[in-house]
Amino acid sequence: MIKPLTSLRFFAALAVVYDHLGTGSHTGGLGVLFFFLLSGFIIAFTYSSRTTTLSAPALSAIYASRFGRIFPIHLFTLALAIPIATAPSGPFVFITNALLMHSWYPSDLDYFSYNSVSWTLSIEWAFYLTFPFMLHAIKSLKLDTSRVGLVLIYILPIVALSAVSLAYVDRMEPFNHYWWLLKISPLNALVFVSGAAIGLHHINAGPRSPSRGAATCLEVGSLAGIAALYVMLVRWGVGKTLPLDYTLLFIPAFSLCIHAFSLARGWVSAVLSWAPLVKLGELSFSLYMFHLILIRYADSYIIQVSGTSATACAQVALVAATIALSYVAYHTIESPCRYASKALGKRLASRLATCLAPKERGLV
Numbered sequence: 001m002i003k004p005l006t007s008l009r010f011f012a013a014l015a016v017v018y019d020h021l022g023t024g025s026h027t028g029g030l031g032v033l034f035f036f037l038l039s040g041f042i043i044a045f046t047y048s049s050r051t052t053t054l055s056a057p058a059l060s061a062i063y064a065s066r067f068g069r070i071f072p073i074h075l076f077t078l079a080l081a082i083p084i085a086t087a088p089s090g091p092f093v094f095i096t097n098a099l100l101m102h103s104w105y106p107s108d109l110d111y112f113s114y115n116s117v118s119w120t121l122s123i124e125w126a127f128y129l130t131f132p133f134m135l136h137a138i139k140s141l142k143l144d145t146s147r148v149g150l151v152l153i154y155i156l157p158i159v160a161l162s163a164v165s166l167a168y169v170d171r172m173e174p175f176n177h178y179w180w181l182l183k184i185s186p187l188n189a190l191v192f193v194s195g196a197a198i199g200l201h202h203i204n205a206g207p208r209s210p211s212r213g214a215a216t217c218l219e220v221g222s223l224a225g226i227a228a229l230y231v232m233l234v235r236w237g238v239g240k241t242l243p244l245d246y247t248l249l250f251i252p253a254f255s256l257c258i259h260a261f262s263l264a265r266g267w268v269s270a271v272l273s274w275a276p277l278v279k280l281g282e283l284s285f286s287l288y289m290f291h292l293i294l295i296r297y298a299d300s301y302i303i304q305v306s307g308t309s310a311t312a313c314a315q316v317a318l319v320a321a322t323i324a325l326s327y328v329a330y331h332t333i334e335s336p337c338r339y340a341s342k343a344l345g346k347r348l349a350s351r352l353a354t355c356l357a358p359k360e361r362g363l364v
Contacts, residue, residue: 004261004272005038006281012038013284016117017291017322021315022307026234029183029247032120033191034254035288039124040195041202041258043131048144048203051135056356057349059132064348066128068341070121070285072333074100077289081115084296100125106180117292119184127189134193144200154197157190158251165244182245191251198255202262215265222257223268229253286326286334294322 012031019028050058078098093110096102103111103122111119143149164187168178181187210218229250233239239246261269271277280287298305298318305318 001278002262002264003278003281004264004269005041005258007272007274007277008257008261008281009035009038009284010277010280010287013288013291014319016288017319020292020295021305021318022310027230030230030250033247033250034257035120036123036188036191037195037198037251037254038258040127040192040197041199041262042195043127043192044135044196044199045202047132048135048139048200051132052139054132054136055353057352060352061342061345061349062132063128064345065338065342066125068337068344070124070128071100072337073286073289073329074115074118074121076329076333077115077293078118080290080293084293084300085114103184104186106177106185109175111180111184115289115293117288123184123186123188124192126186127192130189131192131196135196138200144204150197150201150204153200154194154255157193158248161187161190162244162248165248169244194251194255195258198258198262202259208263210263210265212265212267215260215263215269216267218256218260218263219266219268222253222260226250226253226257280323283323283326283330286329287322290325290329291319291322294318294325 012034015025015027015031015034019025019031047062050062075098093102093113096104096110097113097118100118100122102113103119104126111122138144138149138153141149143153161182164182168182172179172182233242233246233249239249242249260266261272263269264273295306295318298314303314304310305314
């Protein structure tokens, strides 16, 4: 665990919550973008050494672990969202939602059905299904051992997303097929690939010990850059005048931030390594998955917590309640299921290895 990055997950989740409270901050999409990049970084950092040779046992362990990471909380929040579902629903929509396939096709508001935020998990699941093969191909081609290779892995996804944005930005309206393609579809998994490139660079660069002052300057500079971009593109409205989706411009800024805090050497990293903040970072996934459901339940049955008619006290109480629920969910659902899935993956890998022995064949 890189503690500063874990803590930053909490602030990314909080940015999404703040936007969904009807503040008009437009920080929700930026928080999701940061999550995508950071998830790619963590996947590469965690699984790079496990994808050198792909085999049925290795893949079973990887997929079991990833399944246990997202599906238990997803299915639990899906059940909670059924009574307050606002989007059109039916058996097909429910099944694709439960299987995290609802962002894979353009169909009105299916991707926002039930617990709306789960559309991002659909993108994440698409990436999880493909990343072992992606990392294996990168290693086979030795792209991860050269700066040019890593730059290509990082840049090409951004170029592809920018090309789509430039081609269709004039045709995009909320919820049409072009909007779906750029904002919701599995094409967004390309952001994970850029994050993976940062993770591979972090691994290959080896231990680095910049001075505390230099690391602090890098950390502060990266945060200041994000803040400046937000003010210019969002608050001042410059982003609306650009011929492409302005959120793509945050990818380099977020990438620098992830790199800066992956070093964990500066004074800001020291603050973010504070145990309570790290704990909040661990709760960020549950916080993200529960917050919109609680907002809708509160608005419908308790007190208005979103929109201009909501009071700050009500919103603070909602956030506090969501954090408390996330704490319970993390310790009773998320963490136990994650450890159980890893154990299950190891047992499956062991049994498959026994069945395939002595002529175990790699899949790739």
